[in-house]
Amino acid sequence: MQKITILLLTFCWFSSCEDDLNLTPISEVGSNGFFSSAGDFQQAVNGVYASLGVSGGGDYPAMYVILDESRSDNIYSPGDAGVRDWNAINNFEPTIATLGSIDRAWNLNFNAIMRANTVLDQLAENAGVIGDADLATHFEAEAKFLRAFFYFDLVKWYGRVPLIETFVSPDEALEIPRAPVEDVYALILSDLEFAMNNLPESYSGSERGRATSLAAKAILARVYLTRSGPELHPDGPCLASGEYDLAAAMLDDIINSNQFAMLDDYGAIFSYTNEGNSEIVWDVQFISGGVGAGGYYPTEYYDEGWARVYLPFPGGNPGDGAKRVSDDLLNSFPEGDLRVEHTFKLNYINDNGEEVDAQFFDKYTDEDMAGGDRFDWSLNYPIMRYTDVLLLRAECTLQGTSGSQADVDAAVNAVRRRAGLEEVSDVDLGKLLEERRREFAGENLRWDDLVRTGTVLEVMNAFIATEDANNKMQTVTVEDIIYPIPQQQLDVKQGLYEQNPGY
Template identity: 40%
Template sequence: MKKYIYLMASALLFALTSCDDELNQLPLSQGTIENFYATPGDFVQARNATYSIAFHGAGTYGYANRVLNLSETRSDNLYATTTASRDWEGINSFYTSISSNTYVREAYTSNYNAIYKANQLLEKIAEKGDAIFTTPADKTSMIAEARFLRAFCYFDLIRWFGKVPLIDRTMTAQEASKIGRSPVAKVYELIISDLQLAIPDLSPAYDAANFGRVTKYGAKSLLGLVYMTRSSPTYGIDGAMLGLNEWDKAYKELNDIKASGLFAFSADYDPIFKLEGLLNKENVLTIPYTQNISTPVGGNFMVEVGYEPYFASVNLSAQGALEAKPISTGFMNMFAATDKRKIAGIATSYTVASGTYKGSYTLPVFKKYIDPTRYGNGREDWGVDFMVTRYTDVLMLMAECTLHGGGGTQADVDAIVNQVRTRAGVPANAVNINLDQLFDERRKEFFSEGTRWFDLIRSGKAVTIMNTWRIAEDTGNKIRTIDNNSLLYPIPLQEILAVPGLYEQNPGYD
């Protein structure tokens, strides 16, 4: 997948993507589209380009950067305030004036660019597919992948913004300018329909050359999380949480992944983030990256939680004068000294022998995904894959469903937590684990993987937990008091201004 899909897609993006990254971009000229979709290879390249936008983004940032900036940085894992003016400070400090924030805008525009491409691909398959594709299976699998990518992007959008415009076909700027924000429940109808239609036609697995294309079980992991999010407390806002009792539906989708026998719980923690591709049986849904090639398509997401002195301590060239996003004290205190997750994923002391950053440091920073052996041609070019969902996550999400009455037993929950603790090298003494304890274990297991903000929301205690954290950590009084409206991000200002009166801003934002 790394070379097969993303290298082919990189050149195509310039040909198939409008220069304007706004939602109301004009579609490509009819002549260009018609001339392009003429061979099976053209459709493959269009599919690859859709993957690239959905996963790697339409610019500097991709999905991995997004969840680290909008989920990890906003959570109680990091106290990411600064004396300088940085986009991520407004995220961490819950500013109400972030509707023009770079990270907020990227989440909106990249997802809609990918949705546009998925819609276009589906339409062209319907129009030309029977004549172009040599086998029906090629056609149906491509339709399934396009449906998955559209669902993936819409789910990402409603988790950040709540109500969003529902656009399920290509349209002109004039047409788009009349589409208001749809209720979340309506967007969910498309998400669930797309996933349910896609899953039967997706392959259970791919060979190494196609690693990274979504499988049947990658799509099931997303559908399971969709049902869990719909079932979460609403907080009285128009968010992705609908308070539905669909834990049993989620459990079934996740249990199908377990029952497939294609995945395995890694025996050790650190190799999960070092072993790539098909060899890593924790990979359920993964975004691959490659470095050191003529046209690099490496990632840069690990710098989002990095720190320049730490990079210098492992002999990596300058990453751009990265300021630290310090790990919160309360989070650090959760770990036992021998916890392998802390040892593998957090640098607590490091030394720079010479140069600008010469000295010894004790500021804790995340290092889980920082692998010098996969560093390419600079900060934008790391060959480190990002796991959207790994098998341990599937098991622990199943445990969460069980505690909500969705299936399984308390003994299953305890066994999963003890399995996780045993691998971490800490006492496996879980008995009658409850939801609070499960979320604490998830916090230690999945830090710097972009899950914490969503875990907080599903817990139903996000506002209480974050305000308690703020009081304990925010000695500089830089973080606003969190309220229910803080659980959504603002609609980007550019969208509000594009057609005055079409969209109302989310409550609580300037």
């Protein structure tokens, strides 16, 4: 299948792949005649999507492996030498403001937002050159969807952040303070509402992978659910807003669209030869062989010792910093759970012929489909699966929206039947979260689940008490719910930002 990625990820847009906010080349495009046709605007929108891939300044899924999965109780990675970013993040060290991963996540999201803002500015000034009002509105909806998508990450990870709705110069950016979380959410909600009202439900052919109205509703449901969570941190992403009914309405629209369905085979969801299947609501597109078009994120999970034997190129986590799947997660799977085989690599034979006790995620790895190097995996990365829609809807019911206990049990049992497990009854929030943990293991949702439901402190500290044999993990506090502002950002202009408490 032809993929949109060929266009998206080979286009390092207007020199903005650098890890800073020096986006001066973007400010020049309106004066040099770039936005003079519909094709130019299409290419510019493609450039916003490019932020999700390697050529966009990082690799969006790989960023989530470090900042979400490695932060959660799904991975135990204290590190022997303690020099890897994910080790410090896994250990809840308070000195992580200088880490490259913290800085890259800030820059990746803001660079993407600047790209989206440039498109929106130019649409306001030059939309007439497109020659089709509906197409211009479509471009606007895509740019707003992506701007909201990236701002949602910033709120979840950093709390209060600068609110920038138009292109600004580097000097102007130095005058913009952090905005209250509620103000950032106001823009996110407005952008997603515009997107869901002005995008199609689906695409075909090479257009697949673009934002749809149903993808906008899916992200909007996550936003409402996150806003509704208990307000543990005064500047965190949860506002105790009680918007579960609004989330349920978005999820019901997706379900009632009849565009999606659960697959019978769990492993088929992540097959390299079954991309774009009925389970996928929206995913990030990758393709092997193009310059910067492949993904790096599978490499973030596996051990380099395994790669030396089973892959045609080096890469993976070194022995002193392996992202080892926690015993706590593995022990949560009932005997006979079919998902285990498709989710984990538990041992392998190394290059000395010895069996290695390994515990890493290999949900996204197929050695027969390896590309040219560790940055060249072609598997699309799912942002939202239909099973997630069903389980989030069950969560809304448990939080008091329409629906019954039977509906909640039915959603969970559909997941369990596919996993080869017996059915259960009287599912509560705790049982739902445990099923989500198993179903989405390695999909970078666990930390968000814990924060959104207000269970993060209890769960993580209980995990540390039983799992941390190396005694390197620190007690998790409310302050750990969000990350520090990158030190590099604090140093650009003294006094512009205050560091988040606890760092």
